[in-house]
Amino acid sequence: MGQVLHGSATTTEAVRRAIQLREESVRSLAKRYGVSPTTVQKWRKRTSTADARMGPKEPRSTVLTVEEEAIVVCDEHDIEHRLTKVNHPWTNGQVERMNRTIKDATVKRYHYDSHDQLRTHLHLFVDAYNHARRLKTLRGLTPTEFILNAWTKEPNRFRINPSHLIPGPYT
Known part of the structure; x- marks a missing residue:
């Protein structure tokens, strides 16, 4: 059965195994198999003959940039993507x-x-x-108390009533 090698591969598994098992010098093995001495040294250090994975480290879309992917994820989860202010x-x-x-x-x-x-x-x-930690920056209120106070003063800043998001005894 044939092997699928990446574009830069210069050895097969059989050659790699032979390099690992033979006790000849690096130079003679490089000459015998038509590879560089660096390749021989690399395969001697490894414990496996499997080819290293050559794909991207982090799979991503080939069409979208990272920023565009973030926008798609935010849209899928109904998240408003905000950036920090410039010079802040x-x-x-x-x-x-x-x-x-x-x-x-x-x-x-x-x-x-x-x-x-x-x-x-x-x-x-x-x-x-x-719900329990009182913070100096919120003038001694908990984050939940602060949000509920802001909602009672300016409800138009909120999409939904934040008190509906507080877990109750049956959640």
């Missing part, structure tokens, strides 16, 4: 600080045996943070 780097700093807070309270403090355990703990942490 502290906004990114706020996001990074929140990411650090979450990381410190979860993965840096506990060991998780599965992604489900992490997901469950993360959900509990975010609920506790949003």
Whole structure:
């Protein structure tokens, strides 16, 4: 059965196996198989004769740019994509600080045996943070209280009533 080699391949699995098993010098093996000494050294170091994967590291659309893909994902999930204001780097700093807070309270403090355990703990942490943690920047209110106050003062800024998103006893 034939092998499918990538465009730059200069050896087959049989040649690679022979390179790994023979005890000849690098120069003589390179001459025998018509490859460079570097190729011989590379295959001697490897434990397998399988060809390395040559495709993209991160599969992406061949038509869309990364930015366009993000727009498609946002549209699919009804997310309004907002960018930070120009010359306002502290906004990114706020996001990074929140990411650090979450990381410190979860993965840096506990060991998780599965992604489900992490997901469950993360959900509990975010609920506790949003409903119980009083923040100085919000004048002592919890994030949920702050949002509900903003909704009562300016309901036209919201698409839906945020109080409907608060989990109740039956959720």
